[in-house]
Amino acid sequence: xxxxxxxxxxxxxxxxxxxxxxxxxxxxxxxxxxxxxxxxxxxxxxxxxxxxxxxxxxxxxxxxxxxxxxxxxxxxxxxxxxxxxxxxxxxxxxxxxxxxxxxxxxxxxxxxxxxxxxxxxxxxxxxxxxxxxxxxxxxxxxxxxxxxxxxxxxxxxxxxxxxxxxxxxxxxxxxxxxxxxxxxxxxxxxxxxxxxxxxxxxxxxxxxxxxxxxxxxxxxxxxxxxxxxxxxxxxxxxxxxxxxxxxxxxxxxxxxxxxxxxxxxxxxxxxxxxxxxxxxxxxxxxxxxxxxxxxxxxxxxxxxxxxxxxxxxxxxxxxxxxxxxxxxxxxxxxxxxxxx
Numbered sequence: 001x002x003x004x005x006x007x008x009x010x011x012x013x014x015x016x017x018x019x020x021x022x023x024x025x026x027x028x029x030x031x032x033x034x035x036x037x038x039x040x041x042x043x044x045x046x047x048x049x050x051x052x053x054x055x056x057x058x059x060x061x062x063x064x065x066x067x068x069x070x071x072x073x074x075x076x077x078x079x080x081x082x083x084x085x086x087x088x089x090x091x092x093x094x095x096x097x098x099x100x101x102x103x104x105x106x107x108x109x110x111x112x113x114x115x116x117x118x119x120x121x122x123x124x125x126x127x128x129x130x131x132x133x134x135x136x137x138x139x140x141x142x143x144x145x146x147x148x149x150x151x152x153x154x155x156x157x158x159x160x161x162x163x164x165x166x167x168x169x170x171x172x173x174x175x176x177x178x179x180x181x182x183x184x185x186x187x188x189x190x191x192x193x194x195x196x197x198x199x200x201x202x203x204x205x206x207x208x209x210x211x212x213x214x215x216x217x218x219x220x221x222x223x224x225x226x227x228x229x230x231x232x233x234x235x236x237x238x239x240x241x242x243x244x245x246x247x248x249x250x251x252x253x254x255x256x257x258x259x260x261x262x263x264x265x266x267x268x269x270x271x272x273x274x275x276x277x278x279x280x281x282x283x284x285x286x287x288x289x290x291x292x293x294x295x296x297x298x299x300x301x302x303x304x305x306x307x308x309x310x311x312x313x314x315x316x317x318x319x320x321x322x323x324x325x326x327x328x329x330x331x332x333x334x335x336x337x338x339x340x
Contacts, residue, residue: 075097095147102140102141106138110133113131116130197274197276200277201223201250202246207223208220208221209236209237211227211230215320221242222241222246253284254280257276257280266297274334274335278312282328300332305335309332309333310329312325
């Protein structure tokens with residue numbers, strides 16, 4: 001039997017060892033890249049999902065902004081003439097670019113998985129690894145390409161980059177309006193122009209000459225006048241019209257408070273004007289809910305003003321309107337209107 005050349009055998013053995021070492025290093029690198037790819041793919045998709053969901057628009061009025069010069073040029077980003085859409089267009093461009101990157105990466109990984117499978121040579125471990133690569137690439141590509149449909153299914157507005165339409169609000173040359181701010185924010189009450197119970201309710205309600213949604217989602221205008229629809233009285237009313245609406249609403253609330261007091265065996269007209277104003281304001285603000293203050297009505301009937309005030313404070317009404325309820329409780333106890 002002929003023996004081979006020992007030098008060549010040694011070289012072949014060394015080559016085999018090097019191939020084995022290279023194969024082991026390649027497998028480790030593949031495993032690392034597989035995990036890295038999965039993480040990167042998840043981050044890219046999450047970022048794309050977030051960016052595509054964000055739709056921000058500036059006020060529709062002229063802002064004087066110049067078109068920004070992008071420091072990083074992204075091929076899919078193109079800013080139009082509408083300033084209110086710039087940020088939305090930029091985010092949309094990033095999303096499209098990210099989807100493109102995911103598509104390219106998925107194609108490369110898919111080919112790599114195929115090469116691994118073809119060169120596995122019966123190595124079940126390498127075949128399994130190749131399948132994982134192919135599965136990850138197809139899954140990532142499917143999710144990236146389906147993200148638009150996913151967002152649209154959740155909420156169509158998430159993929160809409162329409163600008164906001166914000167109306168300019170002006171009252172006699174002033175651009176600031178109070179939208180029933182006291183009842184909703186608990187802000188301090190401006191007592192400067194309070195000279196009777198009706199003017200106190202005006203201060204509570206605040207003034208808006210254009211329709212707005214109150215805390216319960218009702219269209220409202222003027223001094224807390226509820227509308228049947230947003231434009232029932234047109235897009236704007238005058239100060240005189242707001243005053244006329246308030247006087248009518250206040251008279252109705254006062255008459256309802258008087259009738260309710262009679263049903264509770266309370267002499268409404270015998271109360272001080274300030275206490276009449278408290279009951280009228282509560283009826284104006286909460287409607288028929290005033291009839292549920294049974295302990296307060298009993299205390300008023302017995303001239304127990306401290307307990308009547310305490311019942312106003314110890315109520316859900318107080319938690320909802322804050323300073324308004326506190327001030328009404330003080331008036332109920334003292335019998336007089338607060339002074340500036």
